[in-house]
Amino acid sequence: MPPSSPAEPNSDGRQDPPPVPDRPADDAEADPTDAAEDAAATTLGAVREPQRLHPLTLLLRVGTSLPALVIILLPILRNPGSTENVTSLVLGALYGVFALPAILLQYWRFSYRITPKQIVIQSGVFNRKNRSIPIERVQNIQIERNLVARLFGIAKVKLETAGSTSTEGSLEYVHQDEARKIRQVVRSFQRDAEGSDAAAANADAEDAADRDTLLDMPLRRVLLSGAFRFSLLYLAVIFTVLELFNPEALVERVLRARGRMEWVSEIVFSHPALAILATVGAAIILGWLSGIGVHVARYYNFRLWLDGDKLRKRHGLFTVTEGTIPLDKVQALILRTNPFMRAFGWYELKVQTIGLDVEEQGHRVIAPFAGAERILELARQVRSVQLPESFTRVSRLTIRRRFIRYTAVLAALLLPAVYFWPAGWLHLGGVVLPWWGFGLVPFILGWAVLQYRNHMYASGEDGFYIRRGVLSHYLWILPVEKFHVFHATASIFQRRLGLKTLFVDTAGAATFEYPEVIDVPAAEADAQFDTLYRRFRRLYRGRVEAATGAPDTRLAPDERPHLPVDEAPE
Amino acid sequence: MSAPANATVADVAAGDAIRSLDPSIRAVWAIKMAAFSMFLFLPALFYDLTHLFSPDSWLPFGVLSGTVLVGGVLYCVAWPRLRYRAWGFVLRPEELYMEHGVLQHVRTIVPLRRIQHVDVSQDLIEREFALGRLVVHTAGSRSSDVVIPGLPLSEAETIRDKIKRFILEDPLTEEPV
Numbered sequence: 063m064p065p066s067s068p069a070e071p072n073s074d075g076r077q078d079p080p081p082v083p084d085r086p087a088d089d090a091e092a093d094p095t096d097a098a099e100d101a102a103a104t105t106l107g108a109v110r111e112p113q114r115l116h117p118l119t120l121l122l123r124v125g126t127s128l129p130a131l132v133i134i135l136l137p138i139l140r141n142p143g144s145t146e147n148v149t150s151l152v153l154g155a156l157y158g159v160f161a162l163p164a165i166l167l168q169y170w171r172f173s174y175r176i177t178p179k180q181i182v183i184q185s186g187v188f189n190r191k192n193r194s195i196p197i198e199r200v201q202n203i204q205i206e207r208n209l210v211a212r213l214f215g216i217a218k219v220k221l222e223t224a225g226s227t228s229t230e231g232s233l234e235y236v237h238q239d240e241a242r243k244i245r246q247v248v249r250s251f252q253r254d255a256e257g258s259d260a261a262a263a264n265a266d267a268e269d270a271a272d273r274d275t276l277l278d279m280p281l282r283r284v285l286l287s288g289a290f291r292f293s294l295l296y297l298a299v300i301f302t303v304l305e306l307f308n309p310e311a312l313v314e315r316v317l318r319a320r321g322r323m324e325w326v327s328e329i330v331f332s333h334p335a336l337a338i339l340a341t342v343g344a345a346i347i348l349g350w351l352s353g354i355g356v357h358v359a360r361y362y363n364f365r366l367w368l369d370g371d372k373l374r375k376r377h378g379l380f381t382v383t384e385g386t387i388p389l390d391k392v393q394a395l396i397l398r399t400n401p402f403m404r405a406f407g408w409y410e411l412k413v414q415t416i417g418l419d420v421e422e423q424g425h426r427v428i429a430p431f432a433g434a435e436r437i438l439e440l441a442r443q444v445r446s447v448q449l450p451e452s453f454t455r456v457s458r459l460t461i462r463r464r465f466i467r468y469t470a471v472l473a474a475l476l477l478p479a480v481y482f483w484p485a486g487w488l489h490l491g492g493v494v495l496p497w498w499g500f501g502l503v504p505f506i507l508g509w510a511v512l513q514y515r516n517h518m519y520a521s522g523e524d525g526f527y528i529r530r531g532v533l534s535h536y537l538w539i540l541p542v543e544k545f546h547v548f549h550a551t552a553s554i555f556q557r558r559l560g561l562k563t564l565f566v567d568t569a570g571a572a573t574f575e576y577p578e579v580i581d582v583p584a585a586e587a588d589a590q591f592d593t594l595y596r597r598f599r600r601l602y603r604g605r606v607e608a609a610t611g612a613p614d615t616r617l618a619p620d621e622r623p624h625l626p627v628d629e630a631p632e
Numbered sequence: 633m634s635a636p637a638n639a640t641v642a643d644v645a646a647g648d649a650i651r652s653l654d655p656s657i658r659a660v661w662a663i664k665m666a667a668f669s670m671f672l673f674l675p676a677l678f679y680d681l682t683h684l685f686s687p688d689s690w691l692p693f694g695v696l697s698g699t700v701l702v703g704g705v706l707y708c709v710a711w712p713r714l715r716y717r718a719w720g721f722v723l724r725p726e727e728l729y730m731e732h733g734v735l736q737h738v739r740t741i742v743p744l745r746r747i748q749h750v751d752v753s754q755d756l757i758e759r760e761f762a763l764g765r766l767v768v769h770t771a772g773s774r775s776s777d778v779v780i781p782g783l784p785l786s787e788a789e790t791i792r793d794k795i796k797r798f799i800l801e802d803p804l805t806e807e808p809v
Contacts, residue, residue, distance in 0.1 A: 416771060546772035548741040557737065567772030576774070588739075595741050599726060602745060602804070610803045 287431030288357030416570035657782025669704025
């Protein structure tokens with residue numbers, strides 16, 4: 063049943079950029095949708111005929127499914143000739159019967175086409191999916207090429223839109239020239255839709271756009287930036303190695319090498335403190351080295367440039383990623399640094415977007431590592447940023463609140479341990495060990511003070527600025543026009559001290575580290591709450607007036623969306 | 633700033649009077665809380681009954697279930713009132729303002745032009761009381777859905793339509809996000 067024949071004729075037509083139209087025979091009913099569009103579709107590069115993916119996709123998919131086959135056939139590989147192998151043989155046969163044709167069918171039933179109005183992706187073997195993405199909704203076209211894809215000269219194209227939390231459509235894989243062409247075509251359609259033909263004319267040479275390079279990171283700089291990072295990736299590597307090689311054999315080998323390793327084990331047994339120190343030291347060095355490695359792999363050859371009203375970046379050692387960030391879709395700017403980096407004057411700049419790259423959780427790094435001046439310059443390219451001269455600290459009472467809260471948590475952890483500590487276990491200085499955990503209390507105080515000292519805010523005419531964080535210093539810049547929802551909250555404990563927490567929600571804000579101003583004096587918080595909202599309202603009233611030439615009349619008292627019944631109690 | 637300084641809190645809180653929810657929402661909450669209390673009370677009662685005649689019973693009969701029962705009743709009686717008293721909202725020309733929360737006081741402003749879509753929903757108990765819940769969806773991450781419970785259904789629908797009209801008639805044709 064694998065209809066392998068239609069896959070063949072495709073293989074030739076795909077390589078060159080102007081794709082030869084060939085349509086899967088079964089999609090005929092879905093095609094004559096936009097007859098009116100067809101006239102316009104003669105504009106350059108419109109791909110009205112459904113296209114298949116690059117045939118090498120088949121090979122790659124089979125390749126990625128091979129590990130499953132190996133696992134199935136593992137018993138046979140281990141002890142060939144055993145009678146218990148029948149099941150895995152049957153499974154292997156089933157794999158051959160189902161998995162391979164499934165891959166083939168999936169490939170055969172997948173098609174995409176690009177019209178001036180939309181991108182249509184059809185997929186699914188039994189469950190047909192016909193997904194159309196309006197061109198003007200496409201926010202980001204990301205081209206990803208991992209090592210294998212680069213070897214074969216193919217690329218993965220990810221289409222991202224606002225409003226969806228994940229990648230909207232993914233073409234995996236197409237020829238790399240095709241990928242570049244898709245992006246160019248979609249761009250030019252978007253520009254046509256906006257009506258700026260002049261821009262379209264000169265922007266076709268966009269891949270050669272060296273002129274507007276904003277940030278270039280030579281290898282030395284990437285290595286340097288990696289030196290400030292830390293990664294625990296090496297743990298994964300160690301565990302993988304242990305998985306692959308039998309740990310017992312490894313220990314055996316070490317023991318057999320005892321003659322040479324004698325002095326090591328002697329030291330370990332005679333000075334346990336030294337051994338612990340050495341382990342910690344090794345862990346730190348490994349973490350540091352793997353931090354550099356990860357960083358170089360990710361940001362090798364980092365380049366950021368401005369392309370009209372979009373930021374574009376390209377980076378990566380093994381997997382080369384190319385992405386686009388429309389400037390007006392930037393919801394917030396995030397400057398990040400850590401104490402070491404700050405000591406040497408280095409910063410990282412991220413932008414908060416919505417519906418874009420999921421792996422970066424809506425935060426996209428546009429400058430992994432640069433000096434303060436450079437970072438601010440970049441930030442100004444994205445938005446007009448007027449970094450305020452002075453920030454306002456939150457209330458000093460926050461130290462007290464944090465200290466009490468963290469101490470309470472510590473006590474809640476330690477007291478049960480004290481209570482249930484078995485009599486025979488370790489005692490130190492006449493009391494059970496957990497009591498000594500309260501030795502952390504001074505450090506908690508220090509931590510709370512540090513948190514207070516690093517937490518401040520400023521509200522300017524153009525935005526709201528929040529600084530926060532001890533180990534990672536963050537500076538959020540929230541532009542007024544991207545404010546979404548305003549919150550001022552006071553917990554029961556905050557109310558006793560007359561404090562409030564202020565939070566302006568933005569689209570795509572992280573749920574873990576987010577720009578919240580905790581423990582502002584209540585009156586100040588309420589005033590700030592009103593000020594921020596009033597700035598937002600004034601901005602949009604101004605825009606409405608500029609757009610229509612008159613103030614928004616719907617705001618007149620009789621036009622207001624009043625509640626229907628006003629006889630409600632109170 | 634254009635607005636006078638003394639209008640800070642007043643400006644955002646003034647205008648139309650802050651409205652309460654429909655009083656019958658207290659009954660709805662009480663029923664839901666009673667169900668929850670029952671959920672705790674029944675296991676406690678079961679424990680008490682099974683240990684009724686055991687000599688080494690940890691507590692005298694009825695202490696556990698009694699505590700749970702008294703706590704549950706207090707919860708069902710007091711909490712809806714507190715919560716009702718804390719709730720207030722008002723729909724203004726350009727924004728939805730609300731304040732709520734018993735332990736955690738929350739003041740929220742949702743600008744109408746930031747609303748992506750509006751729903752009115754209703755569960756089984758609310759249907760008995762002809763109440764509806766207005767659910768406002770925004771693109772904000774933590775406040776992606778803002779809920780006003782306990783509105784008379786027709787009123788919730790009217791508010792929904794008004795908000796919808798505001799969004800549809802917005803002279804700014806830019807994308808919402």
